[in-house]
Ligand SMILES: Cc1cc2nc3c(=O)[nH]c(=O)nc-3n(C[C@H](O)[C@H](O)[C@H](O)COP(=O)(O)OP(=O)(O)OC[C@H]3O[C@@H](n4cnc5c(N)ncnc54)[C@H](O)[C@@H]3O)c2cc1C
Ligand code: SF4
């Protein structure tokens with residue numbers, strides 16, 4: 001499958017220290033804008049625990065320095081770097097997507 | 113090297129546990145594990161099966177996902193049953209036609225419910241209670257029924273009866289013996305249990321021998337040997353279990369005279385290459401119908417396969433505790449005097465519904481067994497004393513007497529020997545836990561849990577595990593950390609003090625100066641709640657810190673939609689305002705329901721609809737009901753002296769005044785209040801965080817009550833006070849709670865942990881013993897004066913409104929949110945109803 005960088009909107013559309021959900025080729029992707037160290041992350045919006053499209057509405061934080069997002073429904077946490085499930089219990093990992101910022105716009109790399 | 117094929121027949125609780133343990137122990141990778149399961153789901157927690165009725169899904173109950181097996185290279189065949197074993201050529205054949213060769217077989221086929229062979233038992237409407245599929249069938253059929261009979265008054269029967277009742281059915285329990293739970297409790301205990309069960313609204317019929325089931329195609333009733341009849345539309349059978357030994361029989365493996373796959377203490381069957389474990393086994397004439405013995409068997413076989421040929425199974429304890437909501441029943445050891453001389457101690461209080469009996473040795477030194485009905489709080493301690501043959505205290509009665517919180521019990525966790533079992537599901541002893549703390553650097557409960565696995569099964573031992581951990585820490589002179597999370601060494605109370613003392617009002621400053629890292633789902637909302645209690649700024653000015661509920665000013669539901677609850681102070685509302693709500697419900701097609709707090713819940717609103725909905729409500733004069741926040745919810749009221757012929761004060765006006773005073777107040781957890789117009793207490797004030805009851809002379813103030821998971825009656829803080837004093841006391845009480853409580857600690861729980869308890873609280877609130885009341889009152893006044901409706905100000909701020917959209921790069925809606933209709937209103941589609949696509 002081919003991969004392609006897709007423009008998902010201007011940087012200013014993405015609230016700081018929060019997640020935002022974008023639609024790319026029918027996929028729901030949660031994008032996180034962490035301006036402190038100029039970091040951006042993108043992961044699937046679907047929480048694998050109860051299969052709900054909610055991760056963009058989770059709280060961002062870190063576990064021992066590793067950035068993570070916590071699902072608003074039952075508080076499962078996932079690494080923003082590699083998608084690994086990092087809280088207690090047996091829940092699947094999630095998919096992450098590469099992000100880059102160019103000329104004031106945000107791009108995600110997805111399969112087309 | 114060629115791996116040896118281990119075929120595990122049956123993937124139930126015990127079969128799964130065997131796979132897990134063998135995989136972990138098989139460090140040399142000698143074995144290839146293959147497991148067959150007749151059911152369509154991999155192993156799930158059958159013990160918690162009834163939780164399915166409380167909304168747990170099959171996934172919640174699952175012991176491990178299909179990927180778990182894949183990752184471990186364990187071949188899992190679902191909905192495929194082993195139908196024959198060729199012991200000469202060492203192969204098994206499955207119902208789907210798979211033939212595989214084996215080196216060893218582990219039979220873990222479990223048991224099936226015993227269905228008594230009475231005429232008519234095959235009619236529609238007769239069910240058993242064993243698998244998730246059974247439960248789904250029961251739920252579906254119950255929709256058409258109003259009545260249900262459960263055959264069997266044992267452990268499982270009562271669990272099934274409770275479930276039937278929760279489905280809204282009028283439920284009868286029918287028992288053949290002369291008492292309930294005949295194998296676990298004695299006559300007097302059975303009598304007390306019957307009363308407790310009947311008090312919950314079920315009917316108990318004893319000494320009933322079913323003659324036949326009545327009805328054409330479907331059940332309409334049951335007839336008994338004494339010619340009595342019970343009319344019913346459905347029947348759940350829970351009359352005991354039969355081990356699944358049909359496969360063993362078919363391939364010539366010896367079975368017990370009364371059924372069950374016969375094993376020796378090595379858990380080997382009559383064929384050296386075939387082991388059997390779990391509920392299908394008969395050992396020493398016993399069938400072990402509980403999960404813990406099955407796990408011990410699984411362990412013993414794993415040990416043998418991985419080189420410890422001495423590992424054996426020589427029987428296991430069959431002590432049980434019934435896990436019925438609202439009814440405590442437990443028993444252990446002998447429940448009736450046996451051959452050896454013994455004495456019993458009985459405590460029988462029909463008034464409180466508590467029956468306890470201990471059987472002790474003639475010399476008074478040893479505990480031989482016991483029965484606890486109505487209150488089984490001492491079960492853990494007693495079981496330990498019994499299992500470890502510990503010396504009893506001089507007056508064993510002290511072990512079962514109702515205790516007030518300060519009194520030391522006769523025997524504490526420190527007295528237990530190291531061999532004492534803390535977690536029987538995972539077979540973890542006190543010694544194992546101490547070793548984990550001392551030698552494996554386990555420095556928290558969760559570290560102990562993940563190292564020893566204790567508390568990861570049924571979870572019943574977690575309180576004891578916590579006690580043990582705290583005991584050990586106290587012994588070593590280590591202070592147990594109250595740290596909020598990995599980012600802050602402060603407790604919530606300390607963080608509150610820091611914020612007040614320093615005036616820090618951003619999370620960035622707080623974590624930079626008093627914490628480390630970037631924060632998490634625990635410390636961020638805690639800080640946000642403290643900022644709100646102290647400064648009372650708009651909640652969205654701290655959006656990145658908020659739980660989803662506060663971030664979107666609405667309560668998130670299981671499907672990702674939100675609820676909308678406008679404030680209706682005191683529950684008083686005009687017909688015009690009702691029409692506004694009705695119109696919103698209609699226009700946006702929301703599910704509408706009256707809440708327990710006397711307001712109206714509108715459910716199923718999408719994120720993007722929230723501003724439009726609130727715009728209409730606010731313009732009509734509503735304010736946010738803060739139903740999403742850890743804050744004041746409602747002050748419930750009755751109509752009081754204005755209308756009620758018994759009322760002695762105007763409870764409605766006071767409730768409205770109080771609700772308006774405290775609305776929007778942020779706190780460690782939600783707060784509920786109520787005001788009743790006389791002692792008849794129609795507003796249920798005594799189960800609220802603060803409750804007020806009118807008297808002839810003024811008002812009585814009750815605090816720290818709770819409904820919910822653990823109901824607690826509120827304590828009387830002050831009587832016959834006038835309104836100004838009342839409000840002053842509530843101000844101080846609430847602020848003192850906000851200042852000192854832990855995160856997510858309701859007032860009831862806070863009170864139970866408060867050093868000095870009610871006396872201390874009275875001294876603080878009434879006598880100002882800490883000399884802080886002027887400050888607390890001023891803080892409350894600040895919150896009251898700076899109140900703003902969060903929705904009103906959000907609607908006026910385009911920046912804040914930007915976030916109320918599902919996609920930021922498209923106006924599409926979230927197509928995974930789908931509804932169907934029940935009783936004319938919308939409800940979310942369950943996953944099973946919508947054929948979910950993967951991302
Ligand atoms: C409602 C309920 C409540 C309970 N509460 C408690 C409790 O509080 N405490 C407690 O200790 N115990 C409790 N139990 C009992 C506990 O669930 C069992 O002891 C435990 O499940 C036994 O595990 P097992 O693996 O031996 O059998 P099971 O869990 O029954 O698993 C056996 C599996 O093997 C499958 N199977 C059978 N034959 C074949 C074959 N030929 N090929 C392939 N697959 C096959 C079966 O379909 C089944 O899935 C409860 C049981 C029920 C039903
Ligand atoms: S509590 Fe008293 S005043 Fe209020 S409705 Fe009940 S009986 Fe009437």
Ligand code: FES
Pocket residue numbers: 047048049050051052071072073074075076
């Ligand atoms: S759906 Fe995300 S944690 Fe349950």
